Structures are given as structure tokens and as C-alpha cells.
Amino acid sequence: MDFMPVLLWSDVLIWLLVLASVAFGALSSRNPLWRGAWRRIGRSRAGMASATVLLVFVAVGLLDSLHYRPRLAEEPGQGAAAAVYGVEVLSVLDALLTPLRTRTEKTYSAPLATRAYAKEAVDVRDADGQPRQIRDHPRLKYGGAHLGADEGGRDADIGERVLRACGLALALWSAVAAAFTVAMARARGCSPAQAWRRIWCNESDFAGNAVLGALAGLLLLNLPLALLAGDYHVFGTDKVGQDVFYQVLKSVRTALVIGLVTTLVTLPLSIVLGVLAGYFRGWVDDLIQYLYTTLSSIPGVLLIAAAVLMMQVLIDTHPQWFTTAAERADLRLLALCFILGLTSWTSLCRLLRGETMKLRELEYIQAAQSFGVADLRIIARHILPNLMHIVIIALVMDFSSMVLTEAVLSYIDIGVDPTMISFGTMINNARMELAREPAVWWSLLAAFAFMFTLVLAANLLADAVRDAFDPRLAGAA
Amino acid sequence: MLAYIVRRLFYALPILLGVNLLTFALFFVVNTPDDMARMQLGVKRVTPEAIAKWKADRGYDKPLFVNAAASGSGVLTETIFFGKSARMFAGDFGRAEDGRDIAREIASRMGPSLAIALPNFAIGLLVTVSFALLLTFFRATYLDFWGVVLCVAMMSISTLFYIIGGQYLVSKVWRLVPISGYGGGVEAWKFVILPVAIGVVAGIGSSARWYRTIFIEEIGKDYVRTARAKGLAEAAVLFRHVLRNAMIPILTGVVVVIPLLFMGSLLSESFFGIPGLGSYTIDAIKAQDFAVVRAMVFIGSVLYIAGLILTDISYTFVDPRIRFH
Numbered sequence: 001m002d003f004m005p006v007l008l009w010s011d012v013l014i015w016l017l018v019l020a021s022v023a024f025g026a027l028s029s030r031n032p033l034w035r036g037a038w039r040r041i042g043r044s045r046a047g048m049a050s051a052t053v054l055l056v057f058v059a060v061g062l063l064d065s066l067h068y069r070p071r072l073a074e075e076p077g078q079g080a081a082a083a084v085y086g087v088e089v090l091s092v093l094d095a096l097l098t099p100l101r102t103r104t105e106k107t108y109s110a111p112l113a114t115r116a117y118a119k120e121a122v123d124v125r126d127a128d129g130q131p132r133q134i135r136d137h138p139r140l141k142y143g144g145a146h147l148g149a150d151e152g153g154r155d156a157d158i159g160e161r162v163l164r165a166c167g168l169a170l171a172l173w174s175a176v177a178a179a180f181t182v183a184m185a186r187a188r189g190c191s192p193a194q195a196w197r198r199i200w201c202n203e204s205d206f207a208g209n210a211v212l213g214a215l216a217g218l219l220l221l222n223l224p225l226a227l228l229a230g231d232y233h234v235f236g237t238d239k240v241g242q243d244v245f246y247q248v249l250k251s252v253r254t255a256l257v258i259g260l261v262t263t264l265v266t267l268p269l270s271i272v273l274g275v276l277a278g279y280f281r282g283w284v285d286d287l288i289q290y291l292y293t294t295l296s297s298i299p300g301v302l303l304i305a306a307a308v309l310m311m312q313v314l315i316d317t318h319p320q321w322f323t324t325a326a327e328r329a330d331l332r333l334l335a336l337c338f339i340l341g342l343t344s345w346t347s348l349c350r351l352l353r354g355e356t357m358k359l360r361e362l363e364y365i366q367a368a369q370s371f372g373v374a375d376l377r378i379i380a381r382h383i384l385p386n387l388m389h390i391v392i393i394a395l396v397m398d399f400s401s402m403v404l405t406e407a408v409l410s411y412i413d414i415g416v417d418p419t420m421i422s423f424g425t426m427i428n429n430a431r432m433e434l435a436r437e438p439a440v441w442w443s444l445l446a447a448f449a450f451m452f453t454l455v456l457a458a459n460l461l462a463d464a465v466r467d468a469f470d471p472r473l474a475g476a477a
Numbered sequence: 478m479l480a481y482i483v484r485r486l487f488y489a490l491p492i493l494l495g496v497n498l499l500t501f502a503l504f505f506v507v508n509t510p511d512d513m514a515r516m517q518l519g520v521k522r523v524t525p526e527a528i529a530k531w532k533a534d535r536g537y538d539k540p541l542f543v544n545a546a547a548s549g550s551g552v553l554t555e556t557i558f559f560g561k562s563a564r565m566f567a568g569d570f571g572r573a574e575d576g577r578d579i580a581r582e583i584a585s586r587m588g589p590s591l592a593i594a595l596p597n598f599a600i601g602l603l604v605t606v607s608f609a610l611l612l613t614f615f616r617a618t619y620l621d622f623w624g625v626v627l628c629v630a631m632m633s634i635s636t637l638f639y640i641i642g643g644q645y646l647v648s649k650v651w652r653l654v655p656i657s658g659y660g661g662g663v664e665a666w667k668f669v670i671l672p673v674a675i676g677v678v679a680g681i682g683s684s685a686r687w688y689r690t691i692f693i694e695e696i697g698k699d700y701v702r703t704a705r706a707k708g709l710a711e712a713a714v715l716f717r718h719v720l721r722n723a724m725i726p727i728l729t730g731v732v733v734v735i736p737l738l739f740m741g742s743l744l745s746e747s748f749f750g751i752p753g754l755g756s757y758t759i760d761a762i763k764a765q766d767f768a769v770v771r772a773m774v775f776i777g778s779v780l781y782i783a784g785l786i787l788t789d790i791s792y793t794f795v796d797p798r799i800r801f802h
Contacts, residue, residue: 294495297785299777301743305762306500306770310507313765317512400633407635408744413763427637434645435656448638456633463629 003068004085008330010257011065017260018062037389040468045202045210047464050457052214056222057252057454064093064253067326089326093253097246099230103142105241111442112158112232114144114151143233158228165227169219177212184208236442238429244443247421248450254422255454257333258340258406259399265341266398267391270349275379275387277349278356288353292346300343301409307339308414329417336409336416340402348394352387359383389469396462400455407451423451478793482786489782496778497562500771505557510537513767517574535768536560536571561771570772574764579772583754589659590741590753592669597676598738602731605681606720609688614715616693625689631682639679640748647671657750672745688727695723725795732788736780740773 028034041047069085094101108117115137122136139151147153184204185195199208225245228234235244277288295303315321315332322328359365360383368378403423409415410424411431418425426447433440514531515523532538539557547555554560561571570579612624648656648671659668695701696719704714741755750756754773761769792799 290491290495294492294499297492297778297781298496298499298774299737299740299781302758302770302774302777305758306503306774309762309765309767309770310503313512313516314507316516404635407637411637412743412747412759423635427635427641431641434641434649439645439649444641448635451635452633452638455635456630459629459633 002071004071006067006069006089006326008067008089008327009334010261010330011067013261013264013334014062014065014257017264037468039205041464042206044464044467045207046460047210047468048207049210049214050460050464052211053218053453053457054461056218057457058256060093060249061253061256063096064091064250066092068092087324089324091253093249097249100243100246100249103233103243105140105142105233105237106138107237107239107241108440109140109143109233109237109241111234111236111244112143112154112228113140113236114147114154115139117236117438117440140233142231143237144231146231158232161227162224165224166220168227169216169223172223173212173216173219176215180208180212235446236440238443239433244426244446247426247443248446250421251423251426251447251450252454254333254416254420255403255406255451258337258416258422259402259458261334261337262341262344262402263395263398265338266345266348267395269341270345270352271384271387271391273345274349274352275356275383278353279360279375279379279383281357285353288349292349295343296346298343303343304339304409305412305414307342308336308409311335311339325419329420332417333420336406340405344398348391351390351394355387355390356383359386389471392469393462393466396458396465400458400462403451403455403458423447478790482790485786485789489786492782493566493775493778496775497565500774501558501562504767504771505541505561510557513537516765561768565772565775570775571768573761573769574766579769582757583772583776586741586752586754586757587739588753589751590739590746590755592665593672593676593745593751593753594738594741596669596673597680597742598734600673601677601680601684604677605684606688606727608681608685609692610715610720612685612689613692613696613719614711616696625686628682628686628689631678632686634679634682636679636744639675640745643671643675643678644748657748659749659751668749668751672742672749672751676742676745687730688723691723691726692719695719698722725792728791728795729788732791733781733784735787736783737777739780740777 025038029038041051067089068091069087069089072084072086106116109115110117116139117137119135120138121133122138124132124134124136126132144151144154144157147157181192181195181199184199185192188195188198188204190198198204199212202209225234229243229245233243233245235248237243238247273288273291277285311332315328315335322331365378365382368382373381406415406422407424407427410422411428413428415424416422426443430440430443430447433443510532511528514528514537518527518531529538537557539555539560542556542558544552544555564571568580570583573579573582608624612621615621615624644656647653654667654671657668659665692715700722701714701718704718705711709717739754740758741751741753743755743759745751746753746755747759757769758773760766761773
């Protein structure tokens with residue numbers, strides 16, 4: 001084999017989450033109440049548009065969650081006895097982005113530039129062939145290298161590529177739209193023309209126009225980037241010459257892990273404790289209330305800071321636990337998720353406790369109790385299903401705040417491992433760049449723009465989910 | 478009322494004890510003082526003697542909970558738990574890594590922190606409530622719709638962006654105020670105005686949207702219909718009736734944070750170089766100064782509990798239906 005698959009802990013959790021959400025989707029589609037909620041989300045235009053955007057982010061994140069160690073080239077004399085694998089852990093996304101990953105310049109270069117951002121001493125030959133040193137912006141090694149000496153042709157080249165990409169985007173989009181319309185016409189038993197009209201006049205019970213619109217936007221933005229990224233640094237390069245576009249794409253996975261895995265820690269804690277406190281009351285309730293009041297009375301950032309500091313000491317004093325740097329960074333990321341989860345379960349727990357207390361007074365629960373149904377069975381069959389909407393709403397609402405928190409934590413050095421690419425570490429590394437003369441803005445702007453898109457899409461989807469699942473709002477819609 | 482407050486204060490004690498035990502466990506049980514010493518001293522200077530000296534200097538050379546070697550009350554007091562945690566209740570926070578007294582440092586840094594946090598809080602509340610009222614006044618119009626869209630967009634932007642972008646634009650490009658720093662007296666406004674403005678803008682998104690929901694919920698109630706039925710103008714209904722009733726849920730969310738204002742803001746203080754408690758905390762975190770972080774955790778939870786009590790008291794002022802039991 002040319003590679004050895006590596007299963008990082010966060011990969012396992014991410015794929016488990018994917019499996020769990022697929023299973024949950026399949027199970028919930030059997031229940032008419034849930035089906036209604038899913039339909040309401042499908043009808044929300046903002047929700048479906050943001051879901052389309054989020055899917056792209058998730059796809060990037062999932063590609064980045066398949067890790068392997070490439071096989072090193074063999075020494076000629078050794079034969080094929082033992083395969084040697086590199087210590088560097090790569091992902092499928094890395095493999096797809098190999099040109100972006102490996103083409104590093106010396107230092108800063110502006111987006112789409114062919115020359116470096118700062119002047120350097122360059123050797124030139126003047127008219128009579130004498131070597132001479134002048135200060136100039138040196139030519140980049142990779143950025144626009146295919147142009148050769150014809151640097152003036154850059155704008156024409158970029159324009160041509162963008163036009164080509166837009167044409168391609170248009171063709172792709174038309175194909176998808178046509179397929180969608182035909183599928184819809186089949187399902188409804190009407191002609192494709194009618195289906196097309198329905199999609200765009202908002203007459204169907206699925207916001208297809210929002211999905212197609214978002215898709216058009218995504219294609220028009222991303223295909224030009226993809227076509228240009230092969231030969232230019234579309235978002236420039238950072239201080240050590242690494243492509244910013246590559247870093248931004250790698251950050252997506254970190255953000256997703258922080259946003260999603262944290263809820264894995266939060267959910268069991270808050271569900272179990274909240275339901276127990278609300279259902280059994282008495283000393284159980286007192287104890288659990290004391291627990292979450294104590295935890296929530298410590299300001300969040302400080303508790304996280306204290307826990308992360310301790311984790312750092314633990315990691316630094318036990319280097320023998322990790323075989324590769326990626327594993328260490330990965331475990332640190334998971335520990336951060338764990339800490340974030342431990343500090344953020346309290347509010348959901350309080351909500352669930354209140355709701356359980358309300359539910360247990362209802363007649364159907366009391367009927368079940370008087371029939372002698374065991375407590376655990378009542379909780380599992382009658383209480384938990386009626387709490388799920390709160391859990392779902394909290395889950396999607398928390399995601400965006402976790403992504404934002406990661407950036408702040410990494411900025412104050414208590415976030416992810418410094419070697420792990422994330423929005424926070426990108427901002428942290430670039431924090432002094434605006435103060436330079438002339439200012440270097442692309443790293444910060446790219447990180448902020450991607451983070452904004454991700455968080456905005458998550459917020460919009462969260463609103464749609466809340467509107468669909470909240471029984472108070474669902475009646476009105 | 479006084480009896481109620483005293484009782485609440487007694488309820489707070491077990492919580493503070495819990496916070497103390499938790500931080501103690503975090504700082505001393507997860508990692509032994511030996512690990513911390515190694516971490517602080519770095520790789521080069523680690524010798525058993527250096528570690529022993531580091532521990533002795535900071536009082537970490539005692540047993541954790543019970544000192545069997547000591548006599549009398551010393552069994553409990555000659556321990557790390559008593560020396561490091563129990564004394565915090567008396568306001569004795571010990572010394573930072575650089576040898577300075579933490580309590581004195583905190584007292585001197587509170588002023589700059591408040592100079593930023595207090596105007597930020599007051600102006601922010603005023604601006605967000607007015608903005609939310611404006612959206613409510615124009616509800617179900619395009620202004621309301623785009624206002625909410627603006628709120629969602631603004632809450633999706635990272636705080637770091639507001640700070641970095643604002644600092645770049647106002648201080649570097651327009652050169653209106655100094656980039657960072659702090660001065661006492663009248664000159665302080667120059668340093669304070671930008672962090673406050675950025676803090677206010679950064680807070681608008683989420684709070685204005687939340688307040689708007691509260692207002693909209695309130696506006697559907699019967700007393701509002703009565704007020705309209707007797708011929709009041711919409712503005713009068715909003716300001717005299719809806720605003721006053723909606724202040725109850727708004728206050729509960731807001732009063733809790735008032736005591737925490739003393740802690741300052743972590744991010745804006747460190748970006749603007751303001752010598753407050755927020756930047757003190759950040760510096761301590763970056764320098765891995767355990768004593769300072771522990772002290773800040775303790776103070777933070779004390780202030781939070783104070784905020785909870787204040788919230789309960791403030792209820793009675795805004796809602797005469799609530800009485801203490």
C-alpha cells in the first residue's frame with residue numbers, strides 16, 4: 001500500500017456523529033410530528049440556503065477527516081522488505097490540495113500577486129551585461145509562474161480563467177437545476193415546465209429556489225477560486241509563505257470539530273442530569289442544582305483558561321503519550337472540546353430540568369406511574385421524546401457560538417494547538433500584520449470572511465430549526 | 478428584606494466552597510506542584526533542588542489536605558489547601574510569579590477596567606434597547622426585516638474582527654485616537670472612547686434581537702390593546718407601557734453582569750493596552766501564572782453570586798408583585 005490509514009480520535013467522533021445524524025434523520029422521518037418539523041425547515045428559504053452553504057463546509061471538513069500517512073520513497077539498496085511511512089499525517093483534503101500545500105513562497109505576497117510584497121535585494125544584469133544588485137519586489141517562485149516572463153499578461157490570464165469558470169459554473173448549475181426540476185416533475189406528476197414555475201414562484205413545499213440560488217452563488221464564487229488557485233495564491237501567502245487559501249480550508253475542519261464534538265460532551269451530561277433532577281426532585285435535584293450553580297458561577301473564559309492551563313501542563317509533562325505531532329494536536333483539540341462542553345452544559349441542563357418538572361405533572365405521566373410503569377421506562381418512553389425539540393434547538397444554537405469562542409480562545413493562547421490550523425490560530429498569527437507598513441490584510445480578512453460565512457449560515461439554519469421545532473412558534477407558522 | 482439578603486449570602490457560602498474545591502482540584506490534583514515547577518522552570522534549569530526551592534518559595538511544599546506532621550490546628554492549616562484556597566475568603570490572594578501582591582494589583586487595576594466596562598455597559602444598554610424599540614415600532618415592515626437581518630449578520634461577526642478592524646480604521650487609517658495605551662485624569666477619554674464604541678457596536682447584534690423578541694411578545698398582550706383602545710399614540714404605548722413591562726426580563730439578564738464589570742473585558746483591554754483586570758488575567762494566562770488565574774476565578778465567582786443576589790433584589794423594584802419569602 002502507498003499509504004497507511006490513520007484514525008485520529010476526532011475523526012472517529014466526527015464519523016460517529018455523521019452516522020448518528022443519518023440514523024436520527026431516518027428514525028425521525030417515521031414519526032409524523034418530526035416529519036412535520038423537517039418539512040417546515042424544508043420550506044424555510046433562509047434555512048435551506050444556509051443548509052446548502054453548510055453542506056459545502058461539512059464536505060470540506062469530512063474530506064479533511066480521512067487521515068493517512070504517506071509511504072516514503074524507498075532507498076534504492078533496501079528492497080521492498082519493510083514499508084516506511086512518513087511521520088506527517090495528511091488527509092484526503094491535503095492530497096487534493098497538494099499544489100496549495102507544497103507551493104510555499106518565502107514570505108508575504110498579496111492575493112493573486114506575481115511578485116513578493118516586500119522589496120529585497122535582487123541580482124539583475126544591466127544593459128551592458130554587468131551583474132548588479134537593486135532593491136525590488138522579487139518574482140514569486142510559484143505565484144503566476146506559468147506566465148513566465150510575461151507578467152503583464154496576468155490580468156488577461158485571470159480574466160480569462162474567471163470567465164471560463166463562470167461559464168463552467170453556469171453549465172453545472174443548469175445541469176443541476178434541470179435534474180432537480182425533472183425529479184420534481186416526476187414526483188408531482190406534472191410537466192417540467194410547471195415544476196420549474198412552481199420552484200421559482202414559491203408554490204412548492206420545498207424551498208428549491210433557495211437551494212438553487214445558494215448553489216448558483218457557491219458555484220460562481222468557488223469555481224473561479226478553484227481555477228485560479230492552481231497557479232496563483234488566490235488569498236495571498238502568509239509570513240512563512242504558506243498559501244492562505246489552503247489554511248482557510250484547513251480551518252474549516254477545526255471549527256466543525258469544535259462546534260460539533262463539544263455538543264457530544266454537553267448533551268449526555270445535560271440530558272441525564274437535567275432529567276434526573278426534574279423527575280426525581282428531592283435531594284437528587286438539590287445536588288444537581290448545586291453542581292450546575294457552582295460550575296456556572298465561575299466566569300466561562302476563566303474556567304476554560306484554568307482547565308486548559310492544567311491540560312497543557314499535563315500534555316507537556318507526558319510527551320510519551322503521543323507518537324506524532326498530529327496526534328498531540330488532535331488530542332489537545334478534543335480536550336478543548338471536552339473542556340468547552342464541561343463548562344457549557346449548565347444552561348441546557350437547567351432548561352431540561354424545568355421542562356421535565358412540567359412534564360411529570362401531566363396526566364399521561366401520572367397515569368403511567370399509577371399503572372406501575374418503572375421510572376426509567378417512563379423517562380425513556382414518555383419524557384425524553386418530549387424533550388428532544390429543546391435538545392435539537394440548543395444543539396444548533398450552540399454551534400455558532402462555539403466556532404466564535406474557538407477564535408477568541410486561540411487568540412489568548414488557550415485554544416487549539418499552535419500547530420493546528422484554525423481560524424483562531426490564523427488570526428492570532430496575523431494579529432500584528434495590520435500594524436505593518438504597508439498593512440498585510442489578506443490573512444485576517446480571509447479568516448474572518450470564512451468564519452463569518454460559516455457562523456452566519458449556522459445562525460440562519462439555527463433560526464429555521466428553532467422556528468420549526470419550537471411548539472410555541474410552530475403553531476403560528 | 479435584610480433577612481432575605483442575609484439568607485441568600487449564607488446560601489452563597491457552599492457554592493463558593495464548591496468553586497474553591499473545584500479550582501483547587503484543577504490546579505493541584507490534576508497536576509502535582511512538581512509538574513508545575515518543571516513547567517515554570519523550563520527544561521534547562523530542572524534539578525531536584527530547583528524544584529524544591531520553587532515549591533518552598535510559593536508554599537507548595539506541604540501536603541494537600543491533611544498535614545500529619547504538624548500539631549494542633551496545624552494539621553489542617555499547614556496544608557496547601559488551607560494556604561492557597563481557604564485564605565482567599567479573607568481576601569488574601571498571595572503573590573504572583575513576579576512577586577507582587579495580587580490583592581494590591583487587583584485594587585489598582587480596577588479603575589481602568591471600570592472606565593471601559595461601565596460606559597460600555599450603560600451606553601450599550603441604551604443603544605440596544607433603543608434599537609430594539611425602533612424595530613418594534615416599525616414591526617412587520619421592511620425596516621424591521623432588514624434590521625433583524627442586520628442583527629443576525631452582526632452577531633455572526635467575531636468580536637476579534639470588530640476590535641481589529643475598528644482599531645485599524647479609526648486609529649491607523651483615520652488617526653483619530655491613539656492606537657493603545659491609557660492615561661489617568663481628563664486625558665483618559667482619548668483612550669477610552671474607541672474600546673467603548675467598539676464594545677457597544679459588537680454587542681448590538683445579539684442583544685437587540687433578543688430585546689426585540691421580548692418587546693414583540695409584550696406587545697401582543699391585553700393591556701397593550703387597552704392602551705391603544707383608549708386612544709394612546711403608538712409611541713406612548715411603546716414607551717409608557719411596553720418598555721416598562723419589558724424591562725423585567727431585560728433587567729434579569731442584565732443585572733447579573735453588573736458586578737462582573739469589575740473584571741473588565743479580556744479582549745478589548747489586551748488589544749488597547751489598558752492596564753485593567755482583563756489584561757491582567759490575559760497576561761497571567763499567557764505567562765501560566767497559576768496564582769493569579771486562581772485568584773481571578775475566585776473573584777469572578779464571588780462577583781457572579783453577588784450578581785445573582787442583586788438580580789433578585791432588583792425584581793422587587795421593577796415588579797411590585799414579587800415579594801420575598
